Amino acid sequence: MPVRGAARGSIGQVHDDEGRLRANPWHVPPGVASLGADPCDLCLKLGLVASSDVQYIFGSTPTDLETKRLDRLEQVLDPHTFERLDRLGVPRGSRCLEVGAGRGTSALFLLTRCGANGEVVATDIDTRWIEQIRHPNFRAVRHDILADPVEDLGLFDLIHVRYLLGNIGAERGQDVVQRLAGRLAPGGRILIEEPQVALAADPSHAHSDAWKRLVQHWDDFTVRLGLDTNFGVRLPRLLLSVGLDSIGSDIQGSVTHGGDTWSDWALTSLESAKNAVAQAFDDGGARIRALIADESFWKVYWLSAATWGSRPTPEHTTS
Ligand SMILES: C[S@@+](CC[C@H](N)C(=O)[O-])C[C@H]1O[C@@H](n2cnc3c(N)ncnc32)[C@H](O)[C@@H]1O
Numbered sequence: 001m002p003v004r005g006a007a008r009g010s011i012g013q014v015h016d017d018e019g020r021l022r023a024n025p026w027h028v029p030p031g032v033a034s035l036g037a038d039p040c041d042l043c044l045k046l047g048l049v050a051s052s053d054v055q056y057i058f059g060s061t062p063t064d065l066e067t068k069r070l071d072r073l074e075q076v077l078d079p080h081t082f083e084r085l086d087r088l089g090v091p092r093g094s095r096c097l098e099v100g101a102g103r104g105t106s107a108l109f110l111l112t113r114c115g116a117n118g119e120v121v122a123t124d125i126d127t128r129w130i131e132q133i134r135h136p137n138f139r140a141v142r143h144d145i146l147a148d149p150v151e152d153l154g155l156f157d158l159i160h161v162r163y164l165l166g167n168i169g170a171e172r173g174q175d176v177v178q179r180l181a182g183r184l185a186p187g188g189r190i191l192i193e194e195p196q197v198a199l200a201a202d203p204s205h206a207h208s209d210a211w212k213r214l215v216q217h218w219d220d221f222t223v224r225l226g227l228d229t230n231f232g233v234r235l236p237r238l239l240l241s242v243g244l245d246s247i248g249s250d251i252q253g254s255v256t257h258g259g260d261t262w263s264d265w266a267l268t269s270l271e272s273a274k275n276a277v278a279q280a281f282d283d284g285g286a287r288i289r290a291l292i293a294d295e296s297f298w299k300v301y302w303l304s305a306a307t308w309g310s311r312p313t314p315e316h317t318t319s
Helices: 041-045 063-088 105-114 170-181 208-224 231-241 261-272 274-280 286-293 314-318
Strands: 095-099 119-124 138-142 156-162 184-201 245-252 299-310
Touching: 063 105, 063 156, 063 184, 063 261, 063 299, 095 105, 095 170, 105 119, 105 138, 105 156, 156 170, 170 184, 170 231, 184 208, 184 231, 208 274, 208 286, 208 299, 231 245, 231 299, 261 274, 261 286, 261 299
Parallel strands: 095 119, 095 156, 119 138, 156 184
Antiparallel strands: 184 299, 245 299
């Protein structure tokens, strides 16, 4: 059966002729080499790349594993996201855009705020979850923010992006910020939340230093795959550079240990990326997994940085 999704090509977005997502974990779809892609050798070796230069590391994760991974992320991040969105303000009647919506928890929150006269458009390259949401003021759109036109989506009063740009790397992420800023109506606001790696570990633990080296090594490895776990600190400058004002930021995180939700998310993520993990570590990732799972080991390795800004209104610009 021909691999239809490969022609448009994002990693793991492999559909059969009926449009069903095919399980294709960690295999380069047939025909990739002849589609004119120019992926990095390492990505090809790991089966991360389909036919474009889009390299989404979790793109071919089986549904149950990805559901678990996203669920853990939502448990940790949603309360902070919802609080930030309320602080920023989502007026009734707003038109909102959620980019890379995942399972759509933030999009659903926006729906509760914008009311019967508002609208929420949720986009993703993988619409497995959002296409199941049915509401007259909600629209799920299969859309690749790197490749598909954004103009067709219209203008928005609020745009929210969470944990997408870090997955697509610094250069492409910068381009996405610019395109999204162009989709803000005058006075419209954008909130972007992205990871920021931080390395701190309880020094009384015997493997504290080894842990930091392992995390640093994995971080460096993922940069070679096109990710950027330092996207958080890039955001304020990026929003300023695309002409937004009223820039603000905050950062959130916790001291975690084995058995908590963060650690569960991290272990699930490593499981999803197991081919890359096997390539990165000579022990197949056994040590880093054991230290994440160690209940007696307290550490900080992952912060969530949020930055927001507004598109100036014409009066504001000329005054
Ligand atoms: C780590 S998940 C975060 C999901 C959601 N934003 C959240 O925080 O719960 C990243 C999401 O971005 C989507 N994604 C990755 N590359 C994309 C692209 N080029 N265009 C649109 N969505 C993309 C993935 O399919 C996935 O749903």
